[in-house]
Amino acid sequence: MAKVTINDLIKLKAKGEKFACLTAYDATFSRLISQSGIEVILVGDSLGNVIQGHKTTLQVTTKDMAYHTACVAKTDPRSLVITDLPFMSYQTSDEALKTAAKMMRKGAEMIKVEGGHWLNSIILDLVERGIPVCGHLGLTPQSFHMLGGYKVQGRSEADAKAILSDALGIQEAGASLLVLECVPRQLASEISAKLKIPVIGIGAGPNTDGQVLVLHDMLGLSPNPPGFSKNFLKDANFVSDALKCFLNSVKNGDFPKEANWYD
Ligand code: KIV
Numbered sequence: 001m002a003k004v005t006i007n008d009l010i011k012l013k014a015k016g017e018k019f020a021c022l023t024a025y026d027a028t029f030s031r032l033i034s035q036s037g038i039e040v041i042l043v044g045d046s047l048g049n050v051i052q053g054h055k056t057t058l059q060v061t062t063k064d065m066a067y068h069t070a071c072v073a074k075t076d077p078r079s080l081v082i083t084d085l086p087f088m089s090y091q092t093s094d095e096a097l098k099t100a101a102k103m104m105r106k107g108a109e110m111i112k113v114e115g116g117h118w119l120n121s122i123i124l125d126l127v128e129r130g131i132p133v134c135g136h137l138g139l140t141p142q143s144f145h146m147l148g149g150y151k152v153q154g155r156s157e158a159d160a161k162a163i164l165s166d167a168l169g170i171q172e173a174g175a176s177l178l179v180l181e182c183v184p185r186q187l188a189s190e191i192s193a194k195l196k197i198p199v200i201g202i203g204a205g206p207n208t209d210g211q212v213l214v215l216h217d218m219l220g221l222s223p224n225p226p227g228f229s230k231n232f233l234k235d236a237n238f239v240s241d242a243l244k245c246f247l248n249s250v251k252n253g254d255f256p257k258e259a260n261w262y263d
Contacts, residue, residue, distance in 0.1 A: 004039045004080045006110070006132060006176045012039075013198045013209045020250040021082075021200055021212035022243070025051055025068045027075050029215060034077035036243035040200070041077055042212060043069045043108065045084040046141070050216040056144045060086040062099050066106045073107020082134050082177075083108035087142045093125040100131045110176060114140035116166035120173040127174035135170035137163050138204065139182035150226070152203075152262045154183040167191045167199075179212065180204045182228070185261045203228030205261040211250045218246055228260045 012019050021040035024030045025047045033041055047068055048060040062085075069083045083103040090096035090113050100111045110132040113119055123133050138153045147153070154160045164187070167178055178199045180188050185205030192199040192208045201208030203226060213229055216222045219242060220231035232249070236242040249255035 001037075001078050003078055006080065009039065009080070009177065009198045009210070018250050018253070019198070019210040020247045021210055022218065022246070023047075023050075023212070023215045024072050025215075026071045030072040030077050030079075030081075031075040032240055033215075033243055034075065034079045036240060036247055038079055038243060038247050040210065040212070041072060041079040041081050042112065043072050043081065043083040044112075044214065045086050046214050050214060050222065057141045058087045058144065060084075062086055062089050062102060066102050069103050069106040069108050080109055081107060082110040082112050084112045090119075090122060093122050096122045096126055097129060097131070100126055104131060110134050112136055112179065114142045116162070117169050120169050123170060123173035123175050133173075133175045134177040134179060134200075135167070135175045136179040136181065137166050137170070137183075138180045141181075150182070152182045152184065154187045160184075160187045163187065164191055164194070167195060171195050171197050180208060182226075182262065185263055201256075203261065206253060206256055211255065213246070218242070228256065228262070230255060230260060 019039040021042055022033050022038055023042045023044040023046055024033050045057040045060045048054045048057040065086050085099050089099040103111055112134040114136040126133050154163045180199055180201050182203040188201050188204035189207035198209040200210035200212045202212045217225040217229040219233045232242040232246045236245055
C-alpha cells in the first residue's frame with residue numbers, strides 16, 4: 001500500500017470519508033498501527049504521561065521527542081508521521097524552526113504545535129520553509145496550568161468564537177491539519193465544516209474528518225483514561241484486532257458515540 005500523504009487526507013475529507021490516527025512512541029506499535037491501515041501516527045508528547053509517568057506533558061524535552069520520532073520512523077510506516085513539538089520549544093520562529101528541523105531529520109513528516117493566534121506568524125515561517133504543520137486547539141495539554149486542569153473548552157459563546165477564529169487563522173497561516181481536543185460536538189462540527197483542511201477530533205464528537213486517541217487509552221492500559229476514550233482491546237483477542245476495530249469503527253461511524261463526546 002502506498003504511503004499516506006496529506007493529499008490523501010484532503011481527498012478523504014472531500015469525499016466525506018473518515019480517517020483514523022493513533023499515537024505511537026516506538027517501533028513495534030508504529031509497525032502494528034501502520035499494518036492495520038490507520039492513516040496517521042502521532043508521536044504525541046502524551047508520552048510524558050503514558051511512557052514517562054508524569055502528570056502533565058510539560059516535562060517532555062526536544063531530545064525525548066526526537067528519540068521517539070526516530071523509533072517510530074525506523075519501521076518506515078505507511079501512515080503519515082506527525083510529531084509534537086514539546087512545551088516551550090517553539091516560542092519564536094527561530095526556536096520553532098530549529099526544533100522542527102530536528103524532528104524532520106528523525107523522520108517526522110509534519111509537526112504539531114498547540115495554541116491560537118499567537119502562533120500564526122510562526123506557522124507561516126515553518127510552512128514557507130517546507131515544514132508541514134498541524135495545529136492543536138481546544139484543550140491544549142501544554143497549557144494545563146493556565147486551563148486549570150483537563151477541562152472541556154469552548155463551552156461559552158465567547159470561547160467558542162475564539163476557538164473558531166483561531167482555527168481559521170491557523171488555516172490561513174498555512175497549516176495542513178488541525179487537532180481539536182475536548183470541545184463540544186456542535187463547535188467541532190462547525191469548525192470541521194468551515195475549514196478546508198482536515199480536522200482530527202479527540203473528545204470532539206463524530207463530525208470531525210478524523211479521530212485520534214492515545215494508544216495506551218484505547219488499549220485499556222491507562223489507569224485513568226479520559227471519558228471520551230474507549231477500550232478497543234476489551235472485545236479483541238489481539239492488539240492488531242483492536243487497532244483494526246478502532247479504524248473500522250471510525251470509518252463506519254461506530255466511534256465516537258454519545259458516551260465519547262461533550263454537548
Ligand atoms: O500528545 C498527544 O497524544 C496529543 C493527542 C492527545 C492529540 O496531542
